[in-house]
Amino acid sequence: MATPTTNMSVSHLHPTGSLAIADHRLPSGKEEVWRFTPVMDLIDMFDPNTERGHLAPAVGGQSGITLGRLAVGQGPRGDALLPVDRAAAIAAQVDSADYLLIDQAVAAPIQLDITGHGIDQPTADHLVIEAKPYSSATVVLHYRGHARHIGNVEVIVGESAQLTVVSIQEWDRPAVHLGQHEALIGPGSNYRHITVSLGGDLVRLTNNVSYAGVGGEAQMLGVYFAQAGQHLEHRLFVDHNHPRGVSHVDYRGALQDRNSRSVWVGDVLIRPEAVGIETYEANKNLVLTDGCRVHAVPNLEIETGDIIGAGHSASTGRFDEEQLFYLMSRGISEAEARRLVVHGFFAAILNRISLPDVAETLMNRIDQELAFDKEIQS
Amino acid sequence: MTERCLEIRDLHVSVNTETGHKPILKGVDLTIRPGEVHAIMGPNGSGKSTLAYSIAGHPKYTITSGSVKLDGVELVGLSVDQRAKAGLFLAMQYPVEVSGVSVANFLRTAKTALDGQAPPLRGWASTVNDSLAKMQLDEEFAARSVNEGFSGGEKKRNEIVQLDVLNPKYAVLDETDSGLDIDALRVVSEGINRYTDQGDRGLLLITHYTRILRYVKPDFVHVFVDGRVVEAGGPELAESLEETGYERWLTARP
Ligand SMILES: Nc1ncnc2c1ncn2[C@@H]1O[C@H](COP(=O)(O)OP(=O)(O)OP(=O)(O)O)[C@@H](O)[C@H]1O
Ligand SMILES: [Mg+2]
Numbered sequence: 001m002a003t004p005t006t007n008m009s010v011s012h013l014h015p016t017g018s019l020a021i022a023d024h025r026l027p028s029g030k031e032e033v034w035r036f037t038p039v040m041d042l043i044d045m046f047d048p049n050t051e052r053g054h055l056a057p058a059v060g061g062q063s064g065i066t067l068g069r070l071a072v073g074q075g076p077r078g079d080a081l082l083p084v085d086r087a088a089a090i091a092a093q094v095d096s097a098d099y100l101l102i103d104q105a106v107a108a109p110i111q112l113d114i115t116g117h118g119i120d121q122p123t124a125d126h127l128v129i130e131a132k133p134y135s136s137a138t139v140v141l142h143y144r145g146h147a148r149h150i151g152n153v154e155v156i157v158g159e160s161a162q163l164t165v166v167s168i169q170e171w172d173r174p175a176v177h178l179g180q181h182e183a184l185i186g187p188g189s190n191y192r193h194i195t196v197s198l199g200g201d202l203v204r205l206t207n208n209v210s211y212a213g214v215g216g217e218a219q220m221l222g223v224y225f226a227q228a229g230q231h232l233e234h235r236l237f238v239d240h241n242h243p244r245g246v247s248h249v250d251y252r253g254a255l256q257d258r259n260s261r262s263v264w265v266g267d268v269l270i271r272p273e274a275v276g277i278e279t280y281e282a283n284k285n286l287v288l289t290d291g292c293r294v295h296a297v298p299n300l301e302i303e304t305g306d307i308i309g310a311g312h313s314a315s316t317g318r319f320d321e322e323q324l325f326y327l328m329s330r331g332i333s334e335a336e337a338r339r340l341v342v343h344g345f346f347a348a349i350l351n352r353i354s355l356p357d358v359a360e361t362l363m364n365r366i367d368q369e370l371a372f373d374k375e376i377q378s
Numbered sequence: 379m380t381e382r383c384l385e386i387r388d389l390h391v392s393v394n395t396e397t398g399h400k401p402i403l404k405g406v407d408l409t410i411r412p413g414e415v416h417a418i419m420g421p422n423g424s425g426k427s428t429l430a431y432s433i434a435g436h437p438k439y440t441i442t443s444g445s446v447k448l449d450g451v452e453l454v455g456l457s458v459d460q461r462a463k464a465g466l467f468l469a470m471q472y473p474v475e476v477s478g479v480s481v482a483n484f485l486r487t488a489k490t491a492l493d494g495q496a497p498p499l500r501g502w503a504s505t506v507n508d509s510l511a512k513m514q515l516d517e518e519f520a521a522r523s524v525n526e527g528f529s530g531g532e533k534k535r536n537e538i539v540q541l542d543v544l545n546p547k548y549a550v551l552d553e554t555d556s557g558l559d560i561d562a563l564r565v566v567s568e569g570i571n572r573y574t575d576q577g578d579r580g581l582l583l584i585t586h587y588t589r590i591l592r593y594v595k596p597d598f599v600h601v602f603v604d605g606r607v608v609e610a611g612g613p614e615l616a617e618s619l620e621e622t623g624y625e626r627w628l629t630a631r632p
Contacts, residue, residue: 018629323475323476325436325437326476329458330544331462331488332487332491334457336491340477340484344476344523347477349476
């Protein structure tokens with residue numbers, strides 16, 4: 001049983017949100033939330049006066065959904081998402097947000113392909129996904145191409161709805177992608193948020209959930225694979241602001257090559273009113289070569305002891321030479337052995353995702369990168 | 379024509395430690411012919427596992443001189459997987475856990491690598507299940523991650539499952555009998571005997587106990603002390619060790 005470690009009523013780790021851009025000072029890199037990020041490379045991303053385009057999602061032919069647009073202040077836009085940083089505030093101010101409304105059980109995944117066409121034309125988008133009470137769906141956002149993009153995803157999960165949102169960052173280098181994914185979890189609902197970050201020079205996603213009422217379950221899963229020069233950052237914040245919610249956060253990432261960097265920050269706040277909740281967050285990193293940097297920071301703030309359970313763990317391990325030896329001693333080549341171990345490492349998350357297409361996308365990509373790395377070395 | 383055998387000649391091996399190279403093996407000579415069972419016995423720390431690991435090519439050990447030939451093929455200098463492909467198998471004293479890789483996938487990948495082609499899908503599952511059953515491991519082990527959460531004895535039995543499926547020309551078993559209960563010892567011994575009963579396989583059995591030698595009959599017993607074989611004999615040598623221990627070789631040294 002966990003015991004209270006603080007009696008503060010507001011998380012000191014997580015800034016309070018604001019829609020006003022001016023409320024978010026230009027990051028210097030010294031702020032708690034920006035300290036791992038190379039903000040000097042992002043100056044243009046924080047400039048509200050930059051002319052920004054829109055990355056129109058191509059939506060796979062689906063029935064059972066309604067597509068629309070929402071102006072600033074037009075509900076449900078803004079019901080869930082209050083920007084927590086300057087980039088998110090800029091995207092939250094775009095004139096017209098894409099709106100995806102789900103009001104029944106949709107069996108096939110709803111595919112949104114978002115493709116950037118260049119790094120000269122910065123883009124900002126705000127996407128609102130609303131799952132009406134008792135609806136169910138899986139939405140897959142697949143980002144590709146070249147872009148300097150800020151993309152917010154605001155998710156409203158209605159009572160007893162079942163919603164999975166998958167966000168696949170498969171950008172080309174040297175794309176940059178910032179954004180805030182924010183979900184408001186309805187009572188009795190089941191929300192799964194899955195990030196797969198593979199491409200781009202810099203991806204920094206702030207993935208948050210909070211609860212609209214008593215109960216509701218959030219699962220936040222993620223996998224990432226960082227290579228030379230890539231910065232992949234995932235910041236999670238679970239705000240247990242109501243009783244009897246459940247949250248499970250589980251991220252795994254592998255890194256290879258010089259100057260590959262991953263950041264995982266998992267903040268969980270259990271407010272005094274959040275009695276009877278259950279939370280667990282975990283992050284595991286597998287370092288495949290020298291020259292990788294990993295930051296893994298779990299934070300658990302517990303303001304009530306009257307909960308079912310709370311736990312967290314974060315670990316970073318080097319590729320295990322004993323495993324390599326064991327596999328190779330059975331005749332398996334080094335490349336194949338590495339592939340097996342890396343696949344095995346991700347299997348724990350992929351088995352939970354249980355979306356074969358997503359698993360295949362990840363594994364194919366990883367196989368390519370592992371093979372490519374081998375070529376460079378030899 | 380070279381004679382078929384696993385031939386270890388004047389093998390010197392150092393272990394790579396943080397403080398440098400530490401010599402462990404100081405001139406090992408051993409010849410294992412097809413159909414022969416050799417047992418190695420020796421005190422803790424005498425270098426038995428070092429011998430097994432260095433033959434298999436573990437990167438922590440450096441062969442400073444000597445040779446290891448498998449049916450005429452020099453293993454020294456080959457990569458770990460090439461040695462396995464030449465026909466060598468090592469059952470580890472401490473089998474390694476590989477999370478997320480199932481026993482079935484592991485066996486299939488290894489078999490494919492050794493044969494140069496994937497075994498036919500038809501019949502493969504029953505091959506694996508039969509081998510598991512012979513080691514009295516439930517079918518569910520095929521789907522479990524390699525050695526993860528296995529008990530000590532289950533890990534050892536899983537090594538013999540691999541021996542059975544991969545069927546190498548020469549096998550080195552490093553204390554496969556340690557940590558087994560009485561029934562498991564019999565089951566594992568039967569597995570080893572099925573392997574040697576083929577008649578043309580060579581076996582090197584590293585053990586501390588004569589117990590297993592009641593089931594697996596050695597043709598030769600070698601006493602291993604301080605990095606070399608100090609005496610060789612037949613099964614009766616193992617029996618005498620049981621009574622006198624290693625004292626006579628240890629005290630004979632300055
Ligand atoms: N990585 C290492 N660093 C330092 N010393 C090592 C290392 N590996 C092995 N040694 C030493 O080499 C010697 C031989 O070890 P080895 O494991 O081969 O012995 P063994 O005969 O198999 O013993 P046991 O019967 O206990 O299994 C021991 O003194 C051991 O401490
Ligand atoms: Mg040993």
